[in-house]
Amino acid sequence: QVQLVESGGGLxxxxxxxxxxxxxxxxxxxxxxxxxxRQAPGKEREFVGxxxxxxxxxxxxxxxxxxxxxxxxxxxxxxxLQMNSLKPEDTxxxxxxxxxxxxxxxLRSTNYWGQGTQVTVSS
Numbered sequence: 001q002v003q004l005v006e007s008g009g010g011l012x013x014x015x016x017x018x019x020x021x022x023x024x025x026x027x028x029x030x031x032x033x034x035x036x037x038r039q040a041p042g043k044e045r046e047f048v049g050x051x052x053x054x055x056x057x058x059x060x061x062x063x064x065x066x067x068x069x070x071x072x073x074x075x076x077x078x079x080x081l082q083m084n085s086l087k088p089e090d091t092x093x094x095x096x097x098x099x100x101x102x103x104x105x106x107l108r109s110t111n112y113w114g115q116g117t118q119v120t121v122s123s
Contacts, residue, residue, distance in 0.1 A: 002026045002112040004096045009117030012086055016121075020081040022096030022114055030054075033099045034072055034079040035107040038092035038119075045095070049081065053102035064090075086121045093118050 008020040020036070035050030049060040049070040058070055069082040079096060096114040099107045 004114035006117040040092040050105040057105040059105040
C-alpha cells in the first residue's frame with residue numbers, strides 16, 4: 001500500500017504561483033509513475049500532468065502546458081506540481097496519483113490516490 005498526502009493548496013490571485021507537494025509513505029515512489037489530476041465543481045476529474053518513475057518522460061494536458069511542471073524527488077518520496085501563471089479556470093481540487101505502469105507518464109491507470117488539496121484562483 002502507498003499513502004499519498006497532498007499539501008500546498010490555497011487561494012491565489014490570477015497570474016500567481018503555487019507549488020503543490022505530494023508526500024508518499026508505505027513504498028518507494030521510485031516504483032511508480034506519478035502524476036496530478038484535478039476536479040472542478042460539477043466537472044469530471046481530468047489529468048493535469050505526469051512523470052515516469054525516473055523522471056525521463058513527462059506529459060501534460062494542453063490546458064496547463066508551459067505553465068505547470070511536475071517534478072519528483074525519489075529520495076524524499078515526494079512529488080511536486082509547480083503551477084505558474086494561474087488562471088481562474090485552474091480552480092479545482094488537485095489530486096496526486098501513483099501508477100504501477102512506471103515507464104509511462106500518461107497515467108492511464110492508477111493504483112493509489114491522495115485525498116486532494118484545494119486550489120482557488122481569484123480573478
